[in-house]
Amino acid sequence: MTHLLDPQAAAADAAPRREPPPPFGDATRSEAAFRAFLHGLPGVDQVGAEARVGVLGTRSIKTTAKAWAIDTAISMVDLTTLEGADTPGKVRSLAAKARQPDPTDPSTPRVAAVCVYGDLAGVAREALTGTGIHVAAVATAFPSGRASRAVKLADVRDAVANGADEIDMVIDRGAFLAGRYLDVFDEIVAVKEACGEAHLKVILETGELVTLDNVRRASWLAMLAGGDFIKTSTGKVSPAATLPVCLVMMEAVRDFRAATGRQVGVKPAGGIRTTKDAVKHLVLVNEVAGPDWLSPDWFRFGASSLLNDLLLQRQKLRTGHYSGPDHVSVD
């Protein structure tokens, strides 16, 4: 590999491979061993997974429980804009919405983070200073991930330097599907190192992984490599976050904590547009991973239009009558 942009990357390539946490320390000793480990994970019963989310989706969450769920979901939102047409003005207005989602009701909780492209992280950081709202930036040649590692690492360092304290990276799906798992592992490790203090969310892009078995393997791979969060999708590929995928990922973080003691967060992103969808995800979190994950530190929604629907439902509960899209901001 050539390293025109970044001589440090060459040194990183030459450095000894970082080991996964015990008891999986030797899983990455060779390509064959790592493949054997990932393929040795229990298979996912797809029909069973769909049936399980189907049953959990019928839970009736009403009145005070619904109010709690809505406020919790708002506080978990990573308010996102990832368009080619993004401008500093749009990011500032998004930041204003993040600070005060519903100007008619100051008791509305703030969202967890604002998620933008790396070049706009500085604008978001400036607008959010002192609020406790995180600035997340997508990096590593988002959304395709098709660039050399040096470019990806430069992308990450740039976003962190601009003020991002959370980095959303994409894995190399081509390498993953071709079975070059160690390449993917090494890349996540390198990105994690480039992040420094910043939190790392690893986007698996489950819509391109095809099977739930692959989702489980990619989840474990990302957690072993040191990801702080595993995230379903970029939002640019359909299908994005589906409930069965989320179920498999919640099981993965639960099992990973049981084995290693380290807790990893989950972020479904893309395709979650209604309060009902969000509540179904919260039920899934509670039933599969447990209440430890029911906090913005461990569970996030990557969304843009979801927030408005949550606010409309919140207004409905508060006033007793239906609200309309004229009563939330256009974004």
Add this chain to the structure above:
Amino acid sequence: MSDRLAVRKTYKLYVNGAFPRSESGRTYEVTDTRGHFLANAARASRKDARDAVVAARAAFGKWSGATAYNRGQVLYRVAEVMEGRHVQFCDEVAAGEGLSSSRARAAVDAAIDRWVWYAGWTDKLAAVLGGANPIAGPYFGFSTPEPTGVVAVLAPQRSSLLGLVSVLAPVLACGNTAVVVTSGARPLPAVTLGEVLATSDVPGGVVNLLTGDAAELGPWLAEHDDVDAIDLTGAPAGRAMELERLAAGSIKRVVRPPSEEPDWTADPGTSRLTPFLETKSVWHPIGL
């Protein structure tokens, strides 16, 4: 000859161009004026009303943006399809309202003619209700009527087809989308009108028909922030003032109900067109 078993019908709602059951799963029996069973109808719930408003709002952009000419053609086509269902409408009106077959036929004829009449209004509204304003200044001023938005209609309780058409067609002719609560006891002509609309060129969501109880659904629609106007013609006796008060919270246009259901065969004039239009005035300077 053996008696053929009757096909007992259970009708559904008409929302967003489809025919869903009520979210609540409720139905009620519709009888003729002598109490004989006619069919089952869905009893819409507040959540059905909510879904209907969402559908009407989504459909508003396309319907209000269509040219007046096109809107007129689409509405005229509805009258054509109604004509094809003439016999069915006559049977339902006769049974529901207890009319003789000749009087029922007259009512259906009048309803279809009324629809055609309103279809003709689409491209005349701007000329009659808008125009150039006389202004003492160096600029032009123009006013044009624009549709109000999503209109909730509590349809007349007694006149099940002519009354329904008389309140619904003007809402559509102006370019609004509608959420209609049909006559509670006589919903069948409205159900058939839904089938007519579904097979005509009216886009899904422009008209949403909810069968059920106006006393139950009225307050939810009156209070709904995303409904821009409400026609209280079919409001339950004595409840109109309460509904008007609820509607004030979101500054809706309100059409008050007459003290008694009017004679729908009379010439309607423009009194049902103007309440659902907003006047937009623009000015631009005279070139010097």
